[in-house]
Amino acid sequence: MPQGHSLADHTPINLDELKDKTFIGYKEDFIFQQMNEKFLKEAGIAPRYVCRVDEPPAIASLVRAGLGAALFECLKGTSCS
Numbered sequence: 001m002p003q004g005h006s007l008a009d010h011t012p013i014n015l016d017e018l019k020d021k022t023f024i025g026y027k028e029d030f031i032f033q034q035m036n037e038k039f040l041k042e043a044g045i046a047p048r049y050v051c052r053v054d055e056p057p058a059i060a061s062l063v064r065a066g067l068g069a070a071l072f073e074c075l076k077g078t079s080c081s
Contacts, residue, residue: 003064015043022068023047027054036071 007013025047026033033052040047050068053059059070
């Protein structure tokens with residue numbers, strides 16, 4: 001979630017809190033997107049995607065810009081904020 005969003009400081013975020021949010025995702029054929037889709041479906045969430053990209057930094061930039069939420073891994077030692 002972008003800084004300033006009501007969920008930005010929640011750790012962890014309950015998936016129920018994301019069910020009405022818009023999402024940024026990877027392109028449909030990416031394995032990570034397929035994993036995210038399965039994860040969200042199992043949680044009962046049908047995400048509404050506003051943008052799909054092929055690079056993790058693009059997802060982070062779009063989330064920071066406030067366009068939507070995203071599921072992606074923030075690797076230890078990197079900045080995801």
